[in-house]
Amino acid sequence: MSTSARLRRGDPERIGRYRVLGRLAAGGQGVVFLAAGDDGRQVAVKTLPWISDEAARHRMATELDLLRRVSGFCTAQVLDADLTHNPPHIVTEYVPGPSLDELVRSEGPLRGEALERLAVATATALTAIHRADIAHLDLTPRNVVMGPDGPRVIDFGLAHALGGATTDSPIAGTPAFIAPEQLAGHPPRTAADLFSWAATIVYAATGRPPFGDDSVQSVVYRVLHQDPDLGPDIELDGFLRSILTVCLAKDPAHRPSAQDLLYHLVDQAPMDPAGPPIRSQARKPARKRSWVIAVAAVVVIAGGGGGVVVLWKGESGSPAAQASAAPARLLPPPLYAEEAEQAARNAYGIVNSFAHQTLDKDFQAVDAVATGRANVEYTGRLQDQAQRIREEKIVRKAVPAESGIVAARPDRVAVLVWGQTTTSSGSSHDYRRGGAILEMRKVATVWKLDHVWPREPHLNSAEMTTGEWPSGLMTTLLSAASGSGARAVALETLTSAGARVFRLNADETVSRLDLVPTGRSFQVGSSRELGVS
Structure with missing residues (x-):
């Protein structure tokens, strides 16, 4: 998010239990403030229009509850919301840094690894958002923040929660990042986000949207009737160009799911634009079997x-x-195994991610998703390396890409998770892809990580092989x-x-x-x- 500006006359000093520090942005639906909670943690507080209808307010509260379920990896996580306060507001994680739009305007298009990291991070965010049965519906370069630990997607789901597309227009006030079905007035689905994602990546690589940025009428016509202009000067290799072409298909049925998109990006596998891709929408979304x-x-x-x-x-x-x-x-x-799998994906990212400036918070994050056994193993291993991590300013980010269930019984589930880990130290970056078996245990009503088996899996024991599944x-x-x-x-x-x-x-x-x-x-x-x- 952009650096905060000074407060204006009439701006509140507090919103709910948050002390307002400055302005981050303003749009047609409200103002985004930089604020601090009672614990001193900085957050972003977005004011929302007042909703007088109680039924509409209840529907919006339900949508906001869904937003809280989205993993914080590659997104600005929703932390709090109050629709009864004046003004109503939603509180999200504060991510310092310029928006993608600001970065491209000031420094020019992204190239090479920076472009690939942006593509993978934003696809990861969409995968997490769609797994919670939410569509972003307003993904533009303004809603991607280039944070210190990598790109983050913000404002996901708010367009739907507020009952329609936001009035904050995309770049230059044009519909350059809106899917054809949205422009045609059809009910948008998650496939619309794939179109917006591709348009955003093209903008990042070229400095211009794929359907131009002139008059609204001209852009709408091109989105609805013409092929995207990727340009001969675009620095995209074959696999990324093919992926963008498929994601910009006019027919939403011909676009991949976010999960399939992420798989192709991480594996650098091209997509065939000649026909609809194999979609993984039968993959387990949250709350559906x-x-x-x-x-x-x-x-x-x-x-x-x-x-x-x-x-x-x-x-x-x-x-x-x-x-x-x-x-x-x-x-x-069984259904409980699917719930454990979702928890394992979340735990995979948390236990494999840390930063030199937030190690204490990283320990606390692991405590929330792990049993005492796993927490002791993790903190002991990481504390041994803490001094080197701080001295060398190491940041590690893990993103789960694929997962599957190995074995299950009502109190324990083994999950195979495969993903990508990025370790940064100064200007050097190391990328690794691989898998591990996460053993999840049921603690009260919550599935928690109990052990990670990167080499010899515990599931070979008679206890697991004689389980329910x-x-x-x-x-x-x-x-x-x-x-x-x-x-x-x-x-x-x-x-x-x-x-x-x-x-x-x-x-x-x-x-x-x-x-x-x-x-x-x-x-x-x-x-x-x-x-x-």
């Missing part, structure tokens, strides 16, 4: 060359449905998919089109296997190495 589609299997056998063949019983009336063998089910993980044919399937020497296999998702699993290999690589139906069978159709621990 994507495991509804269960595959009715007949038998599982190990195929030649390490492949896995699963004979299955299809829908009624299909040839596969007429199989004479008695059907059995590939049972998905996997069982039956699912155990056979995961065992067959593991091949030789793998330490663990995790199920990412089951869909009517097949299954996706992750495999933690003996050499510390992580592979993704897509199991696809071929006729009446299931086979490992593709295998991709995701990264090294």
